[in-house]
Amino acid sequence: MKTRAILSGAILVAAITPLFAQATPCVQGMEMSQTTQDMPMHPGMQGQDMKSGQGMRGMQMADHAPCASQTAQGTGVVEAIDTAKGTITIKHQAIASIHWPAMTMTFRANPSRLLKNVKVGEKVNFTLHPAGTDSTVTAITPAE
Secondary structure, X not given: OHHHHHHHHHHHHHHHHHHHHOOOHHHHOOOOOXXXXXXXXXXXXXXXXXXXXOOOOOOOOOOOOOOOOOOEEEEXXXXXXXXXXXXXXXXXXXXXXXXXXXXXXXXXEOOHHHHHHOOOOOEEEEEEEOEOEOOEEEEEEEOO
């Protein structure tokens, strides 16, 4: 019976060890002498009483990562159009709703016929589905 308990314990330790090895960089850099009060906290957790048993209730959730169905509105100037690839390059202003700074970016146009309605150098308003470098423009109109 004692051997079975030791063997079960060894199997459990072997199973969970890889999980500890994948700790976040924040935890990996923490000195063992640090206390929980010294641990770096996510900005949304600042000032939270972690001993209250509240879990994540009341935590300020950041919506930096767009959800799959999210769209955003932007304004910018068309820098290039590639009808063969179905892409448009826009130098756009900051898009606050998805926390993007002003930048020049190439987007896929879906549907590609949107590219027929605009020309290089034109100021445009556009709707996009944000997905990082795979973001797609889904509507575009000349700005007034």
